[in-house]
Amino acid sequence: MAQVWLRDGLDPDAPEAVVVAVVVDPAGPPEERAVAELFSCAYEGEDSFLLVRTDGWAERRLREDVLTVEIVVNAAVLHRLGAHAAGSPAPAAGSSAPPAGAPDTVRLLRASTRVDPSRYDQALAVTVVLTAPAGAPDERIVAELRSRESWPLILAPPPGGQ
Numbered sequence: 461m462a463q464v465w466l467r468d469g470l471d472p473d474a475p476e477a478v479v480v481a482v483v484v485d486p487a488g489p490p491e492e493r494a495v496a497e498l499f500s501c502a503y504e505g506e507d508s509f510l511l512v513r514t515d516g517w518a519e520r521r522l523r524e525d526v527l528t529v530e531i532v533v534n535a536a537v538l539h540r541l542g543a544h545a546a547g548s549p550a551p552a553a554g555s556s557a558p559p560a561g562a563p564d565t566v567r568l569l570r571a572s573t574r575v576d577p578s579r580y581d582q583a584l585a586v587t588v589v590l591t592a593p594a595g596a597p598d599e600r601i602v603a604e605l606r607s608r609e610s611w612p613l614i615l616a617p618p619p620g621g622q
Contacts, residue, residue, distance in 0.1 A: 518587035518615040589613040
C-alpha cells in the first residue's frame with residue numbers, strides 16, 4: 461500500500477525543507493505501478509524527474525489531521541503508458557471540475573496519513589514521489605535519496621492552484 465510521508469531531510473540541498481512524499485512500490489498494486497510508470501513520462505531535472513503539469517499533478521487536502529494526496533494525470537498520458545485499467549475518473553474529491561475543453565483526467569492513486577497540521581503548513585507546494593519495494597525500511601529509502609542513488613519524481617499542484 462502506498463505511503464504518504466510528511467518529513468524533512470529528503471532534499472540533500474535543503475535538508476530542513478518539509479516535504480510531502482508518496483512512496484509507491486513499482487511492483488505493487490496496479491495503481492502504484494501506474495504512478496511508478498510516470499517516471500518514464502517525466503523530464504530529467506537536477507537529481508530529479510519533473511512531470512509537466514499538463515501531464516499530471518498532485519492534489520492535496522488536509523481535513524483536521526488527515527492529509528490525503530491524490531495523483532491525477534491527463535488520460536492521454538495513461539494511454540501512452542498502456543495503463544488503461546489503473547486509476548479512476550477525476551476530478552478527485554474536493555477539487556473543481558476541469559475547465560471546459562480541458563483534457564480528460566484520471567486519478568491514479570489516493571493515499572492518506574495523519575499529520576501535524578502546523579507541520580503541514582510548512583510543506584513545500586510540490587509533492588515528491590519515491591519508489592521502493594514493499595517493506596523497504598524508511599531509512600534506506602531516505603538514504604538512497606540523500607546519496608542520489610535514487611531520484612524522486614516531482615509533481616506540481618493542480619493547474620490553476622490547489
